[in-house]
Amino acid sequence: MTISWLTFLGLCLNLSSFSSALFVPQHNCESYFGYFKEDSGSYIGVFTAPRSGVNRLSWTVVFTAHGNNQKNTVSSLSAYPSKDRAFEKIHNGERGQVFVRFQDFGNELPKLTHAEFNGQVLCTNDEYEAPSSTMTRQQSMSTSALISQNTAPREQLVPHFSQRTTITPSTSAPREQFQFSQIGSITRNDNPFLNRPKPQIEADFDQCGVEGFASLQIGGELVTRGQYPWLAALYEGGSTVKYTCVTSVISKRTVITAAHCIHGKSASQLWVYLGRHDRNENPESGALLVSVSRVLTPSTYEGNPVPDKDVGLLVLNQPIVYTKYIQPLCLWSRDMTVSPNEGESGAVAGWGYDRTGEKTRFPKTVSVRLVPLAQCLKEMKRAEDFLTSRTICAGNSEAHGPCFGDSGSALVVLRNNRYYVRGIVSISPRQGNICDLSGYVIYCDVAKHIDWVRQNMEV
Structure with missing residues (x-):
């Protein structure tokens, strides 16, 4: 032709x-x-x-x-x-x-x-x-043939046309990612966030939802480095920064989290630590701290604690380079069915509080089982005001699950050997300074908001 x-x-x-x-x-x-x-x-x-x-x-x-x-x-x-x-x-x-x-x-x-x-x-x-x-x-x-790296055209529309429109990515340099002179007693020259290394590019990772290596310990909770490469940490601050929530990579420009983690906050005060694992290591090898350009929450979300709209997106100032530690999670699609009786197993990971109420240094994961709305209402009558058709309940028979600090984490389910985001950690019953995980944690059902996610994310 x-x-x-x-x-x-x-x-x-x-x-x-x-x-x-x-x-x-x-x-x-x-x-x-x-x-x-x-x-x-x-x-x-x-x-x-x-x-x-x-x-x-x-x-x-x-x-x-x-x-x-x-x-x-x-x-x-x-x-x-x-x-x-x-x-x-x-x-x-x-x-x-x-x-x-x-x-x-x-x-x-x-x-x-x-x-x-x-x-x-x-x-x-x-x-x-x-x-x-x-x-x-x-x-x-x-093709299994070696791809030449000598030419990598930046045009995004069809070449070889006598008439065409060409879209070229912006060449403007990203703004400096931290403007403060110190974090605590750390001076600007020694600032671990400013002196962060770029992750080493090892291959072209373009598959979503692919899990890395896991510990060979049955029932273990510790996440190995790169096991969930979409896992990222959200930091907030100006002259000082602090960890606040969990985010998940869904594209080269967008991460997903809970709306209550980001609603009403300025993009200039938010930072996403991609490939994050050891919260005590600054800078962390293979991890990358990036600034945020846009904060997006559903127009109907106004800080209401009802979790059925508790989903948000952060658009990053610079595109991500995928590595073995930084890769995207798969998004739910319109042809994926949800059983009316739920019952599917899922997993949640984050840096939330442990059983003693202490902050964790490394991320932990837990397996949970999704349950029908009727069962959740029956077993947690106090949660009636927080449960709708756009929420999910999930729990663990050993009373393990996400707690404070795990907000925004993705509830992921395995389909065809890939992980898809089904829910976002929103609220949990409380028991003093920790969470009461004898009941169910309530998630925002991302499957019910997937059109909004796709329309607002940037690839």
Whole structure:
């Protein structure tokens, strides 16, 4: 297939060059997707990988169209512009590309509603109301050949076009990440946060929810370094900083936590310690402290202690480089089912208080079992005001679980050998200076907020 002339159909498109009857749907995936018109007059949609130097490319994309029986308006995904050329580009360290062809769509192109690359959601859009058709297309390709690192183009839209729009990442340097002169008795020159090493890049880690090595101790609670590489610590402060909550990496620019950990706080006062393990080690080898550019909580969350909206996002000032200690957690997807009786096992990890009410130096993990809402209401009548259809209850038969300092931690479940975030630690019954874990901990159900998460996160 040879394309000598393509015309970009982006948000800034001048539709006068096409038939006035043609409708081009808007979408928020301009960095990775574009509608194009071939010189033959047919239309295609081209997807560009978010990064170069990747030798395994797996795409899942979803389109919607008004009306029934529209399944054939979107072709299967294919390598772009051809299989040979696509592999050549990958070998040269360029961004891999795939495309779909639109056919028999009438006067309205199918709308992109979901794009996912190697398990990472790039963008989502609202679907059409019924009657409508949904078309899911998937394609994977990989090569074992060594990828050249000599060329790594920064353009994010399709190359080799005689007319195209190119988006280039900002080259402005990030602001200094700490402006104070001391932390306690530590002078500026010895400040462990300012003199932090960058983590060593060992490989291209682009799979989400992959657990690292775990201790061979049955029933053990200690998290080994890199076991949960999405685990990160939230710090707050200006002239001094303190640990406050747990966060989890979900993309190269976004971490997820509890809304009550970040609501009403200034981004300039928040810091995320990626790859964090030993809270007493400053700086910590292989870990990275990054500043925050945006604080996001649901518009309906106003500090209310009811945990059904207790989810928040922090957008980082600089993109993450994935390492063996820093990798993303998988996000819940629309096709993942939730049993009405729950009963699934999950895990929670963090630096919260131990059984004696002491702060922990290393993160600990505990296995928990999710229970139905009715059972939670029956066994914890005092929690009635805090339980809704958008909350989850989970507990442990040995009265182990998250406590103070574990707020914001992800309740993760294992599906197809990958961990997905299902809930966020919100509130727990209290017993003096510690938590009463004989009952259930209440989590915000992320599965009920996943559209909000996807629409507000940055990749």
